[in-house]
Amino acid sequence: MPKYHPVSLLLALALLPAARAAGPADVPKTAPDSKLMTALETELTRAMNTLGNDPAAKAKSPKPYFLSYAVADASSLTMSAQFGALTSSNQSHTRTADVQVRLGEPALDNTHGDHRNSALSTIPLPLTDDPAALSRSLWYATNRGYGRALDSFLKVKTEQQVRAKEEDVSADFSTEQPKTDMLPASPALTVDKAVWEGRLRELSGLFKKFPDVFFNNVNLQASTETDYFVSSEGAKVSTPSHVARLVIVARTRAADGMDLFRVETFESDEAGHLPEQKVLIEKTLAMAQNLVALRNAPITEPYNGxxxxxxxxxxxxxxxxxxxxxxxxxxxxxxxxxxxxxxxxxxxxxxxxxxxxxxxxxxxxxxxxxxxxxxxxxxxxxxxxxxxxxxxxxxxxxxxxxxxxxxxxxxxxxxxxxxxxxxxxxxxxxxxxxxxxxxxxxxxxxxxxxxxxxxxxxxxxxxxxxxxxxxxxxxxxxxxxxxxxxxxxxxxxxxxxxxxxxxxxxxxxxxxxxxxxxxxxxxxxxxxxxxxxxxxxxxxxxxxxxxxxxxxxxxxxxxxxxxxxxxxxxx
Structure with a gap:
């Protein structure tokens, strides 16, 4: 979340399926290796032993000094309602892999300066634990990532010959102790869809009492995710994540054309632990009433005090x-x-x-x-x-x-x-x-x-x-x-x-x-x-x-x- 400036903080109204990891106290630290993790380790080892070691190549290519696979295996549910009716209700299961390839050495590699993103290639992975399919997808992403990294590393070395000395000559990658910690996979996503569809319809329907509120959206998002990470340094980590978030948004417009909105966000580890409906109704009505008051409030002048x-x-x-x-x-x-x-x-x-x-x-x-x-x-x-x-x-x-x-x-x-x-x-x-x-x-x-x-x-x-x-x-x-x-x-x-x-x-x-x-x-x-x-x-x-x-x-x-x-x- 190319360079992107300015950096910004937003309420969860962006409705992103961001997950909150379960802590060590939440789950026992005993879990067997998954088939997915085994496939990641196997393909990573093969890639490290092969890349840069092709005796038939006309010109010797550099061997990666670092390779990692990071996989997000996520199931999510989102549903939205406005003015008392559902507008969407969707479930999904995705697996996405980030493959990172670094060439050169930690002091200077293909990520130097503006080339930082050259190390990363991202692909969707098969949703089933089919070793052959997983390996084939990882192979393709690794090969593509190696090509990008090689191209950028050549550019980095060329730029170093023509540019002035940098203010900070720190390395491009730090040396760290690899960690091994296999936490159990995140629990299956369980949401009572029928109950929550009714709750969302009731909450969004409250805005029908406020004619000046021309837009509202009540959105529930729940996700459960397991993240896997392996690297050529020997790191081997899997961590569970799960979160449920309810976001209520409403908008109005003052007579002079100024758009105004309010947001309420509620978060918990799962949908069943979100606030009771009575609390949500009170918060929603208070938000709508405040919007009406804001619509008629005076505009403040520039102030310094x-x-x-x-x-x-x-x-x-x-x-x-x-x-x-x-x-x-x-x-x-x-x-x-x-x-x-x-x-x-x-x-x-x-x-x-x-x-x-x-x-x-x-x-x-x-x-x-x-x-x-x-x-x-x-x-x-x-x-x-x-x-x-x-x-x-x-x-x-x-x-x-x-x-x-x-x-x-x-x-x-x-x-x-x-x-x-x-x-x-x-x-x-x-x-x-x-x-x-x-x-x-x-x-x-x-x-x-x-x-x-x-x-x-x-x-x-x-x-x-x-x-x-x-x-x-x-x-x-x-x-x-x-x-x-x-x-x-x-x-x-x-x-x-x-x-x-x-x-x-x-x-x-x-x-x-x-x-x-x-x-x-x-x-x-x-x-x-x-x-x-x-x-x-x-x-x-x-x-x-x-x-x-x-x-x-x-x-x-x-x-x-x-x-x-x-x-x-x-x-």
């Missing part, structure tokens, strides 16, 4: 403003802005804040975390990484792509199937030693607004998404899109709901304006897109008070609300 970000808003803020810039690959390369590269062991946050990324956590205070996994997509065990301690930057999120001062992975090499792994966030967790009650934090907001001569401060209650620009050729900026924002007036007037707000800024300035936090961390689960594809992530953070935040108006749109009034109850 104090604000409180709720825990969810704060979590997205840290993911976008900080997290992406601490991903290892962003510290090297001619295109990267390298915001914090040279600030290692220096303060980049107030001293009362610390930040870790811990994908080993399956839950936080009883709530599931989307960014949990047992092994990353390079076969390395997930690890907690203390990124910032008491405001001081300590390390980065590392895949097997080394950078200056960090030559090894710390278990954060992640990718969507079909993409090369890079250093990515898992569960980003922000902790604070300077906490206040919500009441005290609000009082400080009003006091700070008075001090700055402002009529009001802002309170950001809910958030939808954001993106961060990390490339060198563009301003090192971020944007976060709130959904529910209030003006908190200093003269005691009731808080006022407003719309059309977008938080903007630059990272170093924004991070140093945090004054205090509350004492109740909140969770944001979502899907994050970047150069290695779209992956599930979580961010956990307390609400925070900032002395200064900059907002701008969102684009407004020119389309009118629907001219034809909606029918009533199908008439």
């Amino acid at each position: 104090p604000a409180i970000l709720s825990g969810r808003a704060s979590a997205v803020f840290f993911h976008e403003v900080l997290g992406h810039r601490l991903e290892g690959q962003r510290q090297r390369g001619d295109e990267e802005g390298q915001t914090f590269t040279r600030l290692l062991n220096k303060p980049i946050l107030p001293t009362f804040l610390s930040v870790a990324d811990d994908p080993t956590l399956a839950t936080f205070e009883g709530h599931p975390l989307s960014g949990h996994y047992v092994y990353d997509d390079e076969g390395q065990p997930a690890r907690r990484v203390d990124l910032i301690q008491d405001g001081v930057l300590k390390t980065f999120l590392m895949s097997r792509l080394p950078i200056a001062s960090f030559s090894h992975s710390n278990g954060h090499g992640r990718a969507e199937t079909g993409r090369m792994p890079t250093g990515r966030q898992g569960n980003l967790i922000v902790t604070s030693t300077k906490t206040e009650s919500d009441k005290a934090l609000r009082a400080q907001l009003i006091e700070e607004a008075k001090k700055q001569g402002k009529a009001y401060g802002l309170y950001f209650e809910d958030i939808s998404s954001g993106f961060a620009v990390t490339t060198r050729r563009s301003p090192q900026a971020f944007q976060v899109i709130p959904l529910v924002v209030y003006r908190v007036y200093v003269d005691g007037r009731p808080d006022e709901l407003v719309r059309g707000v977008s938080i903007v800024g630059t990272p170093q300035a924004a991070l140093n304006r945090i004054l205090a936090t509350n004492d109740k961390p909140d969770i944001f689960n979502g899907i994050c897109g970047a150069e290695s594809g779209s992956i599930p992530v979580s961010a956990v953070a307390p609400a925070m008070l900032v002395s200064e935040i900059e907002t701008q108006r969102q684009s407004q749109g020119i389309a009118r609300p629907p001219i034809l009034p909606p029918p009533s109850d199908g008439k």
Whole structure:
């Protein structure tokens, strides 16, 4: 989840079948080798013994120094409904293999610089455990991958002769200890389709009571997946994954043409553990009522002053403003802005804040975390990484792509199937030693607004998404899109709901304006897109008070609300 910038965090409204891995405590570590794993090992060994060793070849080709097969064996179910009727209901079973071929040596190989994706070839695999069919498919993908890698390796060697010396001369691949851990396959997917079709129809039908809501979608996605990884280094890992996610989306349009939407996302390990229907109905009705209120709310003007970000808003803020810039690959390369590269062991946050990324956590205070996994997509065990301690930057999120001062992975090499792994966030967790009650934090907001001569401060209650620009050729900026924002007036007037707000800024300035936090961390689960594809992530953070935040108006749109009034109850 070619280079892709900006990087972004989205709610699960993208409806991707992202899976959350079961942890070591969830399943026993005893499982027989599967026929699929045996086929992977057999073909990998044959390929390594054959490639570059053909005595009949006119010109000797280089032998791969690394070869790996990563297979995602997934079963999924998705169903959607709108305005009380089903729009889709589908089940699927897929097997997809990523074949990675590296030529040269770890110090310089075919993935160097802009050629990183040359190592990867992706193909669908047979769904049955037919050894001959599996081997034939893997053979074809390996042969194709070897050709791509050879072509890119020749280009890399040529470019090295003509280009200036790079700032970071780190190797292209790290040396790691191979792991062997065969966890049992993920359990079969079980969803009571009839029950859930009825639940989705009921939830989506609630929007028929709100004539100004012109679009809604209630989507259930459930998946169970087993990931297999073998490499020429001796790695041999299989890990189960399973997740169920319910996403409710609704849209309306104000009279002035501004489109507005709300999203509610619920996640668990399986569909049977999602919230009861009564809870979902309450949440859906509250969301619809808030949309109607937003439609009639005034548009806010550009603002620069104090604000409180709720825990969810704060979590997205840290993911976008900080997290992406601490991903290892962003510290090297001619295109990267390298915001914090040279600030290692220096303060980049107030001293009362610390930040870790811990994908080993399956839950936080009883709530599931989307960014949990047992092994990353390079076969390395997930690890907690203390990124910032008491405001001081300590390390980065590392895949097997080394950078200056960090030559090894710390278990954060992640990718969507079909993409090369890079250093990515898992569960980003922000902790604070300077906490206040919500009441005290609000009082400080009003006091700070008075001090700055402002009529009001802002309170950001809910958030939808954001993106961060990390490339060198563009301003090192971020944007976060709130959904529910209030003006908190200093003269005691009731808080006022407003719309059309977008938080903007630059990272170093924004991070140093945090004054205090509350004492109740909140969770944001979502899907994050970047150069290695779209992956599930979580961010956990307390609400925070900032002395200064900059907002701008969102684009407004020119389309009118629907001219034809909606029918009533199908008439």
